[in-house]
Amino acid sequence: MGNRSLLLRYTLLAIGWLSVALGVIGIFLPVLPTTPFLLLAAACFTRSSPRFYHWLVQHPHLGPWVRDYLGGNGIPLKGKVYAIGLMWLSIGFSCYLVPSPWARGFMLTSAVLVTLYILRQKTLAVGAAEP
Numbered sequence: 001m002g003n004r005s006l007l008l009r010y011t012l013l014a015i016g017w018l019s020v021a022l023g024v025i026g027i028f029l030p031v032l033p034t035t036p037f038l039l040l041a042a043a044c045f046t047r048s049s050p051r052f053y054h055w056l057v058q059h060p061h062l063g064p065w066v067r068d069y070l071g072g073n074g075i076p077l078k079g080k081v082y083a084i085g086l087m088w089l090s091i092g093f094s095c096y097l098v099p100s101p102w103a104r105g106f107m108l109t110s111a112v113l114v115t116l117y118i119l120r121q122k123t124l125a126v127g128a129a130e131p
Contacts, residue, residue, distance in 0.1 A: 011050045016044030016052065023062065033083045035075060038065045074122030084115050 038056070041057035045053035057063050057070075069075060075083075091111040095104045 012044040013049035013052070016041045016048060019044065020056065020062070023065075031081070033086065035065045035079050036083070038062055039069060042070070044068050067126055069121075072122065074124040075118070077123045080118055080121070080123065083118055087111055087114060090102060 017122040019041035023034045023041065024076060026034035041110060042053060042056055045056060057066050067073075088111060091107050094107055098107070
């Protein structure tokens with residue numbers, strides 16, 4: 001394995017574990033969305049460590065977030081509401097703090113695109129195994 005691929009592997013592992021940590025914090029702190037961080041971790045682990053990917057997907061508490069999304073079951077309605085609401089709250093606050101029209105435009109455009117993406121995702125059926 002070359003130095004470049006080894007560096008990429010360690011970078012993906014670091015991002016993956018940071019994402020797991022942020023996702024776990026997001027379970028208890030409603031300002032951080034859990035599912036996107038766990039999905040990022042799964043994506044990083046897929047390319048860097050099949051063992052950690054398997055651990056995450058099979059984890060009794062974290063796994064359902066990843067499995068429901070990857071299985072095409074969708075995102076819980078509560079998760080959609082939290083993600084969209086908190087994103088717009090933080091974007092709105094950031095736009096208030098940042099005077100640059102270009103930065104505001106970029107943030108608002110990003111928020112609209114992410115909102116559309118989340119809304120287009122299937123909503124996890126009520127009564128399904130919601131985390």
